[in-house]
Amino acid sequence: MTEADVLVIGSGISGLSYAIKISEQLPDTKITIVTKADEGESNTKYAQGGLAVVTDFDKDNFQKHIDDTMRAGDGENERSIVEMVIQEGPARFQELVNWGTRFDKGNDGDYKLGREGGHTENRIVHHKDITGFEIERALLKTANQSPNIQILDHHYVIDIITDHHVPGKPFDKKNINCYGAYVLDQKDKKIKKITAKITLVATGGAGHVYKNTTNPLIATGDGIAFVHRARGKVSNMQYYQFHPTAMYSKRDGMLFLVSEALRGDGAKLRTKNGEPFMHKYDEREELASRDIVARAIDNELITRGEDYVGLDCRNMDREKFIEHFPNIYKKCIAEGIDPFQQLIPVVPACHYLMGGIDVDRNGQSSINYLFAVGECTNSGLHGANRLASNSLLEGLVFGHNAAMKSVEYLKNDVFNYNDLSQIPEWNDDGMKIMDEMVLVSYLRKQLQEMMSDLVAIVKSNNRLELAKRKQQEIFEAVTELYNYSILSPQLSELRNLVNVSYLIIKHSLQMKENKGSFYNKDLANKPLTII
Structure with missing residues (x-):
């Protein structure tokens, strides 16, 4: 058994900043x-565009940022939360700077501010086109310098520990307590019991429930x-945002994100033969906000029978492009594309x-x-659709x-x-080691294909009902596999993706109107084209 005062699951911006704050307040x-x-692998690392925060109070203000956030979220946001996050933003941003994060500045010493879809002002602070990578670097350095923070990489959480794990303790679903987690040490292949007074879940998203995603391989919905x-309690799983511009590839899996900041700097969307269509x-x-642009592209692809659209950067300033978007430029050249x-x-x-x-709010x-x-x-904060x-x-x-x-x-x-x-140790008596992973890979691919075909950008009642039946079949196969096998990260991730798919489908079937990123073509309250 390992004992901790605080257990943090995940090492992105949420988990690291939380740990650093507690470390500073309570060094013992x-x-x-x-x-x-690896300790630096997280969704944070792959965030290209930057961080939205009001810094130029001559041109921008909190109310504009609040209004942009509410508009993007289709009014489904909690206004009090939106106000809190945006008004506290500058102070939290300054702490990030104090921890050593470098953001691009102009010759006048002011921050260079980008603009992305849904924003009415330039307010995105950034570090070239690798902002997340820079934030992750600074936070990891700070955390590793804190003597009371221990980072265990390649440790995979199987389940959190709650009352039902405690012998003789009655389980009251209205008053559940968490005591830590069962964690698989991938290096020695053993499942450890890590107990804690407080546990934080900061595991990121679940992009790999679909075939194509901008998320890294770790994004399998584990925490959810x-x-x-x-x-x-888990809710609003029907709201999944599709980024409009990932670089097209014939390969499934993680696609390279082409930052929205490119469009903020003047790049235009075109059909394959060069025709504009967003008007x-x-x-x-x-x-426009991401939900609208993604549906527009999806509609163009379906009606034209094409595999991709084009992002036109040919009229952009070459020197500025290469300075601001060096990694996008390198990726384009590596793929044989001169932007x-x-x-x-x-x-x-x-x-x-x-x-x-x-x-x-806490x-x-x-x-x-x-x-x-x-x-x-x-x-x-995000409502039905996150603002960039x-x-x-x-x-x-x-x-x-x-x-x-937590400090309180x-x-x-x-x-x-x-x-x-x-609390007992993890018991794997009677389990057998899987001698091959082909079944896990097959079921994962089946799940991703089903979600991509039936529960993606544009849905329908028939598609969702079919997805519900297919998901149940996959769930039963995965449950049988889980019940009789010694756990591996691959099997546990599959189990988690199946749980996430169930929630997405269930919450989608409960929707009675189209909102933000959710669009069912059988619900007539919002047309696809609005001009």
Whole structure:
């Protein structure tokens, strides 16, 4: 058994900033961070565009940012949460700078501010086109310098520990407590019991429930799934955002994200033969919110029978392009594309989940002493569709609030438990080692194909009903496999993806009108074209 005061699951902006805050406030607190890949592998690392925050108060203000966020979220956001996050943003951003994060500045010393879809002002602070990578670098350096923070990489959480694991303790689904997690150490192939007074879930999204996604391989909905299995409240899973512009590839899996900031700087969407089309869908054209642009591209692909559309950067300033978007330029050249001579082939790809674990303004979930922050949550900030570059801001603000509430709990010793050593170790008696992974790979591919074909950008009642039946078949096959096999990360990820797919389909079937990123063509309240 490993004991910690605080267990953090995930090492992106949410988990690291939360841990650093507690470490600074309570230097004697033992904080353990577990992450299932390398310590720097997270959704944060792949965030290109930047962080949306009001810094230029001469041209911008909180109300404009609030209005943009509410508009993008189709009014499904919680206004009080939107106001809190945006108004606290500058202070949290300054802390990020104080921790050593470098953001691009002009010769005058002011931050260079980009603009992305849905924003009415330039307010995106960035570090070239690798903002997330730079934030992750700075936070990891700070965390590794904190003597009371331990980072365990290649440690995969199987399930959180709650009351039903405690011998003789009655299980009350209205009053569930969390005591840590069962964690697979992938290096020695053993499942450890890590107990903690407080646990934070910061596991990111679930992009690999679909065939094509901008998310890294680790994004398999783990936190949402194990909180759902523990009877924690999860909602709004029907709201999955597809990024309009991922670089087209004939290969399934993670696609290279072509940042929305390109369109903010003047890139235009075209059909394969060079015709503009966004004017048919929204008066803001390329700078409409992501849900509108993604549906527009999807509609053009379906009606034209084509595989991709083009992003036209040929009229953009070459020097500025290469300076601001060096990695996009390198990727284009590596793929044999000269962006100043050719259209960049792009398609929509699964990008960001707006729903997830229900949390309050402090990141507290419905399970006692279990906090959650970031993309794995339904915080109320994003509503039905996230405004570009608000995700990193959410991680900072909710990470701060969750840390402050955790510090309060730790100082006051409010915890309701007896001897945690009574919790049994993980039992895999009677299980057998899988001698091949072909069945796991096959079922995962089947799930991703089904979700991509039936539960993607545009849905229908018939597609969703068919998806429900197919998902049940896959669930039964995965459950049988899980019940008789010694656990591996691959099998556990598949189990989690199946749980996530169930929630997406269930919540989609409950929708009675189209909102934000959710679009069912059988619901007539919102036409596909609005011009």
